[in-house]
Amino acid sequence: MYLNYLANVGRYIPELLLVVLMVGLILIEATYSNDEKNKKYIFIATCIGLVATLAALIANFSAKGEAIFSNSMIIDPFSTVMKMIMVIGTFGAFYLSSFSKDIYESLKTEFIILAVGVLIGGMILASANNMLMIYLGIETLSILSYVMASLKKNDERSSEAGLKYALYGGVSSGIALFGLSHMFGVLGTIQFAGMAEMITKLDKAQIMILMPSFILFFVGIGYKIASVPFHMWAPDVYEGSPTPVTTFFAVVPKLAGISALVRVTMIFFTVQSPLRVGWIGLMMVMAALTMTVGNVSAINQKSVKRMLAYSSISHAGIMMAGLVLINQIGVRAVVFYGITYVFMTLVAFYITSIVQDKYGNDHFDRFQGLAYRYPFMAVMMTVTMFSLIGLPPLAGFVAKWNIINALLSSRYYSLAIILVLNSAVSAFYYLKIVRLMTLKTQESNETIEGFGFLNQLVVVALTAPVFVLGIFWESVMGLAEGAKIFIK
């Protein structure tokens, strides 16, 4: 028994590395806080820690799926891929924070420490295999996020964002827990092992209790991925938080929630039962609502961050559409969508953040005439916007095409049509930025300090996958194909 635990630690190295990184960063900050070298040490330590975690995850990827720690967690290719995406997203947000003026210089270490903590929570959620781990993952993710949202201590908008996040988050995770408690009562165990068969043997009364429980449980996850109607916090929190924090929120908690949702769906609903029918109906309605409400609300925004918040809501809706299928094709499409979504989001937020640092706000007008001053950056932003709409030959097109293809193969025609119509609506507000950048004359001739050579290089490096995944998508599709879910 004890030897088993020790043997399992070998599969759990990425998370342990992150814990070591978090503790190490706290120690560095405590030791050198008044020293000039502090910033350099923190930067180097974070780079080494995150790269080592990524390497450990890559080493984990080829191994077979396995349930560790008495079946409480599962390390399988699917969770490993999702964790890799989350680590890349954290790295992007961390590099953005290192030069962003939106976070006070003295709080940058705090941002990284909290971000690593949230990442650990996301990793727990991505490989959770019982109710306790799901709840722990959600809470580790949430509690640290509240602090991150209110990181600008003296800014009213930032503390308000943190407050709203904490209140919405507390209620929705409480509601999810209430749902979980009734699930525990009916099923008699907190473990997820062997649930698909157990559900088929339940009688009618038990199913009548389980159905509302699953809806209550969905509230908690739906809040994390900002699914309609639990999305009200997202625009406020995204707008109020410092931009690197917003970047982080758009990637890590969202993808962690999606991976937990995928796992729960694949564990409970693979076998035919009344619950499966109900869940598919719930997912279809929620996905359609999330896409539509996100896109329609994004149209009339003045702040780019708020627009990107609504756009990330609609992207969560598209990923949820891939869940309706409950088979490996759907999972593959969702994983591929997650990979492309990270890079597109990072580029959009990088450029928005740099422009915002210069002018102090993120209104659409600040992008006027950017193409004349920084043609290269304007091209990158345009490419990202086209990819977010889903135009070929970019990554966003392949990702959307995959999901539509999967939906059509299982005859969900209505959802596919809603998805296509939504892409058309989204073109309206994404192209607004492109129009402002190219067709309007510039406001001033000032240089934007943020667009130094190094930062331009980073933005180009982040845009490259958007191009490459659009053309050479087969190899990444192989990666997504290999991201099989292991169920025990």
Place this chain on the structure above:
Amino acid sequence: MISLASYLAISFALFVCGILVMIARKNIIAMLLGIELILNASALNFAAYTKFVNNNLDGHILSLFIIVIAAAEASVGLGIVIRFFQLRESIHIDDAATLQN
């Protein structure tokens, strides 16, 4: 002997009270208390189901975790409320409306 049904009725009443507090009260501290009520309702459920339905310790352990996490959540929430109060001199939820356009 108290039956399972009475435990469930009490926890459901607690849950409804918590939701009502979140909807009706405008005081942020009271809203944090509402969250505690919801979490305690689920903890009570887990403990009751463990006693009557299955006899392993899963549910009890989960209740303990819920108590710990509720404390962590309350402390972080109160910290944010104190920050908000220092900036706005109010703990009324309607004063938190600068972000809605």
